[in-house]
Amino acid sequence: MPRIPVxxxxxxxxxxxxxGRAAGLGKHRMRGTDLDKPFHGIRTIGPATTIDELARAFxxxxxxxxxxxxxxxxxxxxxxxxxxxxxxxxxxxxxPAPRRAPxxxxxxxxxxxxxxxxxxxxxxxxxxxxxxxxCDLASTLSVPDLVAAGDxxxxxxxxxxxxxxxxxxxxGYAGRRGKPALxxxxxxxxxxxxxxxxxxxxxxxxxxxxxxxAANQWITTSGGYRYRGDLVIREKKVVIEYQSRxxxxxxxxxxxxxxxxxxxxxxxxxMQVNNDDLSNPRELAERIRTVLRGRLxxx
Numbered sequence: 001m002p003r004i005p006v007x008x009x010x011x012x013x014x015x016x017x018x019x020g021r022a023a024g025l026g027k028h029r030m031r032g033t034d035l036d037k038p039f040h041g042i043r044t045i046g047p048a049t050t051i052d053e054l055a056r057a058f059x060x061x062x063x064x065x066x067x068x069x070x071x072x073x074x075x076x077x078x079x080x081x082x083x084x085x086x087x088x089x090x091x092x093x094x095x096p097a098p099r100r101a102p103x104x105x106x107x108x109x110x111x112x113x114x115x116x117x118x119x120x121x122x123x124x125x126x127x128x129x130x131x132x133x134x135c136d137l138a139s140t141l142s143v144p145d146l147v148a149a150g151d152x153x154x155x156x157x158x159x160x161x162x163x164x165x166x167x168x169x170x171x172g173y174a175g176r177r178g179k180p181a182l183x184x185x186x187x188x189x190x191x192x193x194x195x196x197x198x199x200x201x202x203x204x205x206x207x208x209x210x211x212x213x214a215a216n217q218w219i220t221t222s223g224g225y226r227y228r229g230d231l232v233i234r235e236k237k238v239v240i241e242y243q244s245r246x247x248x249x250x251x252x253x254x255x256x257x258x259x260x261x262x263x264x265x266x267x268x269x270x271m272q273v274n275n276d277d278l279s280n281p282r283e284l285a286e287r288i289r290t291v292l293r294g295r296l297x298x299x
Contacts, residue, residue, distance in 0.1 A: 004026075014045075059125060090108055134149060205231065
């Protein structure tokens with residue numbers, strides 16, 4: 001016997017079993033292999049694999065007080081995080097204290113002292129605001145990773161918030177565990193950072209006490225070509241760049257070679273850094289100092 005079709009015009013991609021019954025689906029139909037069962041009493045049309053799909057499925061059966069927080073809220077907002085967090089499919093779900101923290105398979109429940117204005121709807125999902133999310137991340141992330149997350153939130157082209165609003169949020173943040181990390185991260189934020197790795201590299205350099213570093217600065221060569229350097233120490237004519245991968249023989253790779261050649265012709269030193277370098281920050285910082293010491297005479 002053919003399966004009873006799921007009334008897609010009536011049900012969304014995720015629905016409660018109660019909604020399914022109201023739409024005409026029987027108990028046996030809702031056990032069908034074409035429907036996934038990510039949470040108790042919830043069905044999805046096909047497997048829920050992304051964090052957004054899982055969050056939407058969970059929210060179908062959640063109370064009106066529940067909201068996504070911490071790592072999950074950050075992922076929903078597309079905040080860049082360490083890979084171990086971005087690969088996780090555990091949902092961090094909270095309710096205002098003194099309500100009881102949610103308990104469900106595939107979730108980590110929390111209860112927070114939180115104001116009403118610290119929760120908002122983002123594309124149909126209830127999440128903590130960017131400011132509160134950043135504060136909550138402080139109990140999980142290292143200071144460099146926290147800076148990278150903050151740089152994304154205050155980015156000058158598409159800001160979720162401002163550095164000033166983050167400062168205000170930190171001042172009023174009730175969580176004690178992350179306060180030192182937040183205070184350390186605030187003065188390191190930069191709205192011009194273009195990637196998480198670039199932010200990590202900048203934090204490494206600045207916290208190592210290397211002065212004069214500016215993010216994403218334009219350089220005009222003697223031939224009139226303009227290039228933007230990731231991290232520029234203009235006094236020493238040094239550019240430090242994070243290189244995620246090499247585009248061997250590609251048009252982009254050839255253009256990059258030409259760019260570096262033109263900068264070096266004007267006595268700029270272009271230092272390329274990759275992920276392996278970031279794993280040994282002391283050695284990298286000393287290598288940068290060695291380069292700068294050798295360029296004392298460059299004006």
